[in-house]
Amino acid sequence: MSAVVSSTAPVQRAEAYVGHQHPGYALGRRRLHVVGLERLTDRVLHVELADPSGRPLAAFQPGSHLVVEAGEGRRNAYSLTGDGFNPATYAISVLRLDGGSAWLHRTLEVGGELEVEGPRSMFPAAHDQQHALLVAGGIGVTPVLSHARAAVRAGRSATVLYSYRPGHAAHLDDLHELAGRPGSRVRVVEATDVKQTRVSLTGLLADQPFGTHAYACGPSGLLEAYEEAAELAGWPASRVHLERFVAPELDPGDPFTATVASTGRRVEVPSGTSLLEGLLAAGVPVGYLCKQGVCGECRLPVRAAAALDHRDVVLTAEERQSGAHVMACVSRGRDIELDL
Amino acid sequence: MTTTTEAPVPPIAPLDTPAVRAFLAQPLDHMARLPWPFPDGYEAFRYSVNVDQARVPRPTLAGEWGRHLVDLGGAEYPTIMAERRAVLAADPARVKVLPGMELACWDLLLYYFRDLALSYPEVMHLDERVDGDADRFRWRNDLLGTDQEFTLGREETLPCGPLEMLAREVPDDLLLVRERDGRLHFDAGAVTFAAAWSVSFDVGMDMYEIHGPVPRMTGSGMTARAEQFLLRMPADQVFRRVNWNVAASPTRTYDISLEALPAWAGDMDAALAAGTAIPDCQLRIELEHFVRLPMSGAVTFNIRTFMASLAEVRRFPAYAAQLATILDELPEDLATYKGFAHLIPQMVAYLRS
Numbered sequence: 001m002s003a004v005v006s007s008t009a010p011v012q013r014a015e016a017y018v019g020h021q022h023p024g025y026a027l028g029r030r031r032l033h034v035v036g037l038e039r040l041t042d043r044v045l046h047v048e049l050a051d052p053s054g055r056p057l058a059a060f061q062p063g064s065h066l067v068v069e070a071g072e073g074r075r076n077a078y079s080l081t082g083d084g085f086n087p088a089t090y091a092i093s094v095l096r097l098d099g100g101s102a103w104l105h106r107t108l109e110v111g112g113e114l115e116v117e118g119p120r121s122m123f124p125a126a127h128d129q130q131h132a133l134l135v136a137g138g139i140g141v142t143p144v145l146s147h148a149r150a151a152v153r154a155g156r157s158a159t160v161l162y163s164y165r166p167g168h169a170a171h172l173d174d175l176h177e178l179a180g181r182p183g184s185r186v187r188v189v190e191a192t193d194v195k196q197t198r199v200s201l202t203g204l205l206a207d208q209p210f211g212t213h214a215y216a217c218g219p220s221g222l223l224e225a226y227e228e229a230a231e232l233a234g235w236p237a238s239r240v241h242l243e244r245f246v247a248p249e250l251d252p253g254d255p256f257t258a259t260v261a262s263t264g265r266r267v268e269v270p271s272g273t274s275l276l277e278g279l280l281a282a283g284v285p286v287g288y289l290c291k292q293g294v295c296g297e298c299r300l301p302v303r304a305a306a307a308l309d310h311r312d313v314v315l316t317a318e319e320r321q322s323g324a325h326v327m328a329c330v331s332r333g334r335d336i337e338l339d340l
Numbered sequence: 341m342t343t344t345t346e347a348p349v350p351p352i353a354p355l356d357t358p359a360v361r362a363f364l365a366q367p368l369d370h371m372a373r374l375p376w377p378f379p380d381g382y383e384a385f386r387y388s389v390n391v392d393q394a395r396v397p398r399p400t401l402a403g404e405w406g407r408h409l410v411d412l413g414g415a416e417y418p419t420i421m422a423e424r425r426a427v428l429a430a431d432p433a434r435v436k437v438l439p440g441m442e443l444a445c446w447d448l449l450l451y452y453f454r455d456l457a458l459s460y461p462e463v464m465h466l467d468e469r470v471d472g473d474a475d476r477f478r479w480r481n482d483l484l485g486t487d488q489e490f491t492l493g494r495e496e497t498l499p500c501g502p503l504e505m506l507a508r509e510v511p512d513d514l515l516l517v518r519e520r521d522g523r524l525h526f527d528a529g530a531v532t533f534a535a536a537w538s539v540s541f542d543v544g545m546d547m548y549e550i551h552g553p554v555p556r557m558t559g560s561g562m563t564a565r566a567e568q569f570l571l572r573m574p575a576d577q578v579f580r581r582v583n584w585n586v587a588a589s590p591t592r593t594y595d596i597s598l599e600a601l602p603a604w605a606g607d608m609d610a611a612l613a614a615g616t617a618i619p620d621c622q623l624r625i626e627l628e629h630f631v632r633l634p635m636s637g638a639v640t641f642n643i644r645t646f647m648a649s650l651a652e653v654r655r656f657p658a659y660a661a662q663l664a665t666i667l668d669e670l671p672e673d674l675a676t677y678k679g680f681a682h683l684i685p686q687m688v689a690y691l692r693s
Contacts, residue, residue, distance in 0.1 A: 019577040021395075022454040025634065027576040056468065059447070059635040084635055085443075086450075086492055088474050121575070124637050127440045127518050127527075153493075154443070238521055316522065 024056035027120075031113045032057075032090065040093060040170040044139065045105050046081075049090045049114060060084035062150035063123035063143045063215070063243070066092055069115035070100025071107065079142035079217070079243075080119055081171065083149035090116070093170055095139040122296065123215070123243040125150060130211025132158040133204060135226055137197070137218020141171045143243055147215060148186055152178050157185035161204055163197040163222060164190070198225055205233040217243040244292075244313060253309070253332045260284055260340045261303050275300075275336070276328035284340065286328055293330035300328050301339035308333040352418050352425070353485035359462035360482050366414040370648040371655065372403030373411055375627050377584040378662055384669045385584075387557055389565050394578040394629055401656045408459040409578065409629055410452065410510050411644060417483055420511045420594065427532040427595050428504060434532050434599070435504045436543040441528040444516050444638035446493055449502040451633060452510060453479050481509055503530045512629070515641040517547075517570060524567050526550060526641070533645045534597040535624060536588055536679065541598065555673040570639050575632045583626040586680040586687070590620035592647055618690045619651040621683065623663065650690055664691035 020026070036048030051057055062084055070076040078092035096105045108114065123143055125132065132151055136144035141162055151158040160175055172190070179186045189204065191197040205214065205226075214235065216226045223242050230240045252272035258279065259266050269278035276298050279286050288298035293312030302308065302323055310320045312327035319325060326336065354360050375398070378385070397407040405411065413420050428434060437445060457466040463482045470476035475492040486509060490497040498505050507514055507530035516528040523546040531539035542550055547567045551557045558564075573579065589596050589607035596604050611617035625646040632639050654660045667675075668688050675681035 019395075020455075021458045022451075024454065025451070025576075056474070061635065061637045086475055086635070119634075121637060126520070127444075127636070127638075128520055318522070 023051075025058050027058055027118055029115060029117045031115050034108055034110055034112045034114055035089060036091075037108060037110055041168050043096045043168070044093050044170040045096070045108070046091065046093045046170075047104070047108060047114075049092075049116065050088065052113070057087050057090060058119060059086055060119035061121040061124040062146040063125065064119040064121045064146070065123075065143075066090055066119050067117040068092070068104070071103030074100040074103070075117075076100040076104075077118075077120075079123075079146060081142050081145045081149075081174075083146060083153050084119075085150070085153055090119070093139065093142050095170075123217070123241065125215070126213040126239075126241075128211075129156070129213040131209045131213075132156070133208055133212055133214040134158055134160045135163075135201065135204075135214065135216035135218070135222070136160065137163045137216075137222035138165070138168070139170065140216070140218035140222070140243070141175075143217050144215070145171050145174055148175060148178055152181065152184055152186055155185070159187050159189065159204060159208070161189045161191065161197075161200050163200075163218065164192060166192050194221075197222065198229070201226055201229045202233075205229045205235065213239050213241065215241045215243075220244065254334075256332060256334050256336065258336045258338055261337055262340055269332070274329055275326070275332065279328060288329055291329040293327050296327070298328040299325050302326050303337040303339040305336040306334040308336070351485075352422055354418065355482040355485055357463075357482055363463055363483060364415050364418070368415050369403065370646070371400075371652050373405055373414060374400070374402065374623075374646045374648045375405040375582050375625050376400045376402075376659060377582045377625055378666060382662070383665050385666050385674070387554065387562060387674075389562060389569060389581075391569060391579045391581045391630070394580040401658060405627070405646075406580070409455050409631075410459065410512060411627070411646075412460065412483070413511055417511065421484060421508070423594055424511065424532050425508055427600075428507060428530075431599060433540050434597075435501065435507065435530045436528065436539055437501065437503055438527040438544060441516060441518070441636075441638070442495075443493070444518065444633060444636035445501060445503040445528060447633035447635045447638065448514065448516060448640060449506045450477070450492060451631060452506055453477070456481075456510070479509075484509065503528060506530070507532070511644060513643040513645070515643065516633075516638045517641050518636070518638045519571060520546075523547070524570055524639075528638075531643075532597070533594040533643075535585060535626070535645070536596060536598060538598040553677065555677050570630065570641075573630060573632050573639060575634065579630040581628045581630070583628065585624045585626075585678050586683065587622040587624040587647065588679055590617045590622060590649075592622065594645055594647075618683070618686050619649060619654075621650045621680075621687060622647040623650065623653055650687060654691060660691040664688045667691075 032049040033052045035050045038046040040046050060080060065077045065079045067075050067077050078094060081091045081093060094101050094104050096102055125147055132147060134144040134147050144160060148158050148160055175188045178184060179188045189200055191200045214230060216223055255270045257266055257268055258275055267278050267282045269275050276286055276288055286298055296314040302325060308323055308326055309332045311330040314327055395409060397404050453466045456464045465480040467478040470478050478489045480487050495501060503514060513531040513533050514529060515526060517524045517526050525546050526542055529539045529543055547563050548558055551563045587596060589604040590611045591607055593604055608617060611620060627644045629642045630639055653663060667684050672681060675684060
């Protein structure tokens with residue numbers, strides 16, 4: 001998974017605050033060494049990073065991502081492909097698109113440095129899963145590989161559906177290697193066009209053992225097909241997990257007013273401008289990253305609102321109903337009083 | 341459900357080093373380390389989500405608390421750990437680990453060993469990358485005489501499970517909560533010093549079930565807010581909370597769990613009959629620490645118990661007066677839940693005398 005996160009530096013937590021004493025728990029901005037580069041396909045570059053002084057890196061849950069500096073103030077998020085258990089290195093796979101990913105492809109070299117932040121866990125495994133159905137589309141294979149590796153380490157079973165275009169199957173060999181290990185309980189199913197993918201999704205979602213959790217990462221078309229097939233097969237939503245890397249298109253919305261409760265400051269948010277942009281322009285500091293309603297960084301507490309239009313993919317149905325928070329980068333409303 | 345199997349308990353044998361001697365020679369002063377639970381001017385107690393950043397030292401009239409994640413208890417440390425190990429040996433069911441929590445237990449062990457070695461470098465040591473293997477560690481605790489090599493994630497390299505291993509080294513009761521189906525559940529624990537509750541009874545419960553008996557808690561939305569806090573707790577910070585009670589036994593017994601009820605249930609009545617109860621009543625403080633563990637995402641709800649008798653509290657007139665005011669004001673439902681409603685008039689009179 002990869003997501004463009006922001007073009008200007010957001011409010012960051014300072015590494016100086018000693019939340020954790022041991023360097024093996026550091027999550028703040030820091031520079032790592034590039035210790036390995038491998039071209040997996042003509043458009044995917046695999047990058048391995050290590051601490052420059054050989055100190056341990058923070059462990060992470062499978063499905064976590066790393067935020068990396070991507071040139072000209074850009075910061076992108078990439079899924080880590082390892083299982084997260086006491087990692088000696090961090091590994092990400094970067095699909096070359098425009099902007100930050102192209103910069104990484106162009107600039108990175110072994111022995112060089114890269115500024116990172118995290119890992120952050122937004123796509124974890126359910127602790128009590130009996131089995132995992134892992135669905136990957138294209139570069140969405142990266143968190144799926146992380147989950148598959150964690151399942152193998154824990155001795156748990158997983159079924160992987162990997163949908164890719166022939167010639168663009170990054171990490172397919174890694175998945176086969178996992179499945180081929182003695183005693184491995186990982187099975188890999190491949191699909192190389194839309195029709196095959198739909199047939200496999202329908203078939204796999206209709207035939208999973210009791211206690212399975214399903215996870216998917218890929219382009220929005222695949223995720224829609226996945227959600228539809230899961231619903232048709234009667235899956236409860238709490239067992240159907242997904243990670244988006246392309247945010248849905250949003251309409252510009254109506255203008256509205258937001259009030260900062262502590263100061264009484266009123267901020268007018270015009271149509272086509274987000275609440276986040278409105279607040280930042282008015283000098284109200286708000287931390288943010290993805291500006292896509294995906295990462296959860298810009299969650300703001302709401303004291304009162306005449307209406308809230310939640311357009312993020314972070315808040316749960318329960319949280320939306322409670323109206324206690326709003327994701328400032330995408331969501332809108334009417335007369336929102338922010339508890340800031 | 342798996343229960344860690346009983347294993348021979350290694351005896352406590354402090355190393356004879358200058359650092360160990362100095363550590364164990366510290367004066368015993370129960371008030372000096374006690375996290376005084378009430379802010380200045382605080383006169384009426386109600387439950388609240390009173391969380392605070394951890395590892396910030398707080399001075400009190402009697403000393404200081406909160407500098408480290410783990411307070412070993414000074415010279416009392418070997419005594420506390422002997423009680424802990426005796427309870428674990430006699431009742432292995434005090435350690436409960438639900439399926440799927442194994443990784444969280446390793447996460448916890450490594451986090452605490454790393455932290456202890458940095459907090460107490462003269463007497464505790466963690467070697468990492470033993471023989472160049474990133475997963476191999478060697479833990480040495482000179483105060484108890486522990487010297488244990490282990491491979492992370494490999495239970496057969498320890499004399500017991502990782503949760504019990506840590507429980508033998510630190511005075512804290514260890515509790516791990518994790519999210520299941522959108523709610524936080526207490527799914528693993530090594531608890532020997534529960535104040536009138538039982539790890540076997542509570543393990544597997546969600547926060548609402550555990551706090552059901554606490555008056556004014558769930559109804560006021562506090563359970564929901566506490567759960568939201570723990571669910572959203574950032575991974576790069578460590579938090580703590582202080583809770584208090586007057587112990588049901590007027591002795592320095594740490595284990596006043598429901599499992600041990602027959603052993604302590606008669607203590608208060610016997611002391612009341614003998615006329616010695618009130619000065620010996622123990623202000624019992626729970627210092628809870630919350631850490632989100634990186635490999636598993638589980639959150640700790642570890643509880644370190646501190647005690648000081650009312651006689652010890654009375655050495656500090658400002659604290660005695662504050663505690664008397666708070667006890668006097670305490671609404672009856674809260675006092676009844678805490679279990680000392682019938683003692684309040686005598687305690688208040690004693691603290692004010």
